Amino acid sequence: MTAAKEYIEAVYQKVEKRGPHQKEFLQAVREFFNTIEPAIEKNPEYKKWNILEQMAEPERIITFKVPWMDQAGHIHVNKGYRVQFNSANGPYKGGLRFHPTVSESILKFLGFEQTFKNSLTGLPIGGGKGGSDFNPKGKSDADIMRFCQSFMTELYRHIGPQLDVPAGDIGVGGREIGYLYGQYKRLVSPETGVLTGKPVVMNGSLGRTEATGYGLIYYTEEMLQSNGKSFKGQKVVVSGSGNVAIYTIKKVHEYGGTVIACSDSSGYIYDENGIDSDMLQDIKEVRRERLTEYNKEGSRYIEGSVWDLAVPYDIALPCATQNEIDGTKAKQLLENGVYCVSEGANMPSNIEAIDLYIENNILYGPAKAANAGGVATSTLEMAQNASHGHWTLEQVDEQLKQIMINIFKSVDETCQEYNLGNNYLAGVNITSFVKIADAMLHQGIV
Incomplete structure (x- = not known):
């Protein structure tokens, strides 16, 4: 076993010990760790600064209760989360998921994956994820509005255009983002860039749905x-x-x-x-x-x-x-x-x-790369909000297409650099890992 492999395995054992029952998160970490040995061997500074263990631990996990009243007057309590995983490349960026399966393990896995996905876009964003075990299915618009208002009443303290910019995910579409943003405006001076995936009439971006x-x-x-x-x-x-x-x-x-x-x-x-x-x-x-x-x-x-x-x-x-x-x-x-x-x-x-x-x-396009289009367009929405501008659908789509093409090209170049053939999984993981690791090295212990 190489020194790099020994280091990777030692870090994984520590991660597993900290959360032995977080099976989704451990699966994501194991899949990632299995591919990055060549990068550790080539860059001994990563081991010296223990970058891998720093990278595998979220910078912050926020949990909170979400009490809300349905239209029949019954009180319900759900659990809310925001996992702010890594900000080495910029403000935390990642969706909110409303689904009964939401747990800390699910959101840690999603935040971990989001960090690397976001780095692949080449845009200045870190990684995060959040949500609740609330199930919007079968709920009225009024019930969903009340839940979203309660959820944002706590979340607003932890987000902002230069800190953390949530978006939608499973169970959170334009309707939910609208309610969340409406409550944010009531609590804070309006910041159009604090949430992405907004309806177009609320300064959202054309092309985000697609x-x-x-x-x-x-x-x-x-x-x-x-x-x-x-x-x-x-x-x-x-x-x-x-x-x-x-x-x-x-x-x-x-x-x-x-x-x-x-x-x-x-x-x-x-x-x-x-x-x-x-x-x-x-x-x-x-x-x-x-x-x-x-x-x-x-x-x-x-x-x-x-x-x-x-x-x-x-x-x-x-x-x-x-x-x-x-x-x-x-x-x-x-x-x-x-x-x-x-x-x-x-x-x-x-x-x-x-x-x-x-x-x-098999020609394999891992999610970190292949489904990065959503967060890429969310970041384009941030840019439009920051400039008080609004781009046409054709402008957004052309930028999205170029970002996705560039992601593949960067992965392909990594495969050639490390003699990986068509192992695009390793190419994706090493490309994103090196970018974040280098940013962390420049920042010291983060």
Whole structure:
């Protein structure tokens, strides 16, 4: 075992000892640590300054209660969080998630991943994440407004345009961001740049809704082209049916591919002639109904995971949630003939699945890089707010596309520098690690 590997393993053992039950966070740390040995070997200063252990511990975790009253007069109490993970490259930046599964472990994993994702964009932002175990599903607009107001009544103390700029995530869209910002304005002098993902009428950015899905395709197309391929003529499966999935599907079709399946939490639509993205968008974003309402001729709804689908296709784009693809499902992808997996969700593949991708030379776009389009466009929104300007959709989209192309190019250059071949996972992790580590070295003990 090399000295670098011994150091990495020793740091992991310390991280595990501090939070032995935080399985999602430990999974993210282990996956990252498994790939960065070459960077530690090449840069002994990282070990000398114990950069890895500094990087693996959040700078701050804020927890608070969120009491609120529903429209029937009943009092509820939820738990709120903000994990401010790393500010070496700039103010904390990352979404708020409202979902019953939210926990400290989930948010630490998301904040850890967000830190590296944000560094890849080349924009001056650090990493953070937050949210609550509140479930907005089935709640009235009035209930959601009251919850958001209570949540922000505590959160406002810990955020600001130069400190921490939250955005949306699962369960937090334009409606929720609007309510959160409205309460922030009541408590503090208005700062339009304190939240991103705002509705356009509230100085939000055009293109933010589409950004993660479009960015995923811009990154993946660049990766495909560098390997002599493209989306044109390819069959694609996308998990999820929310914002990310909808705009992923639209852009795949624009690039000449055919999405034959997409999913929700209960099952999936299979349509060998191609998913109708307009119908899907109407069902999920306008009518807010289940995927079972999709009724295009020739399609069928099947209960279970879309990754159990056993038909030939070429590209898999997981856009739903963490750990949706395990080793068994990854084997099914290989049997189907999939040669490319690119991630629109955060950590949708577990370590066993990732190992299979690497062993079988799958073109793999890790979430840290492939789904960076959302945070990239959020940062463009910050720039517009700071300049009191407003860009056209075409301006935002062109900048987003260039950012995603540049991310892949930087990863590809790292793969060449470290002789990694097409191991883009290692390339992504080393590229982002080195950038943050160098910033931390310049700042001393942070």
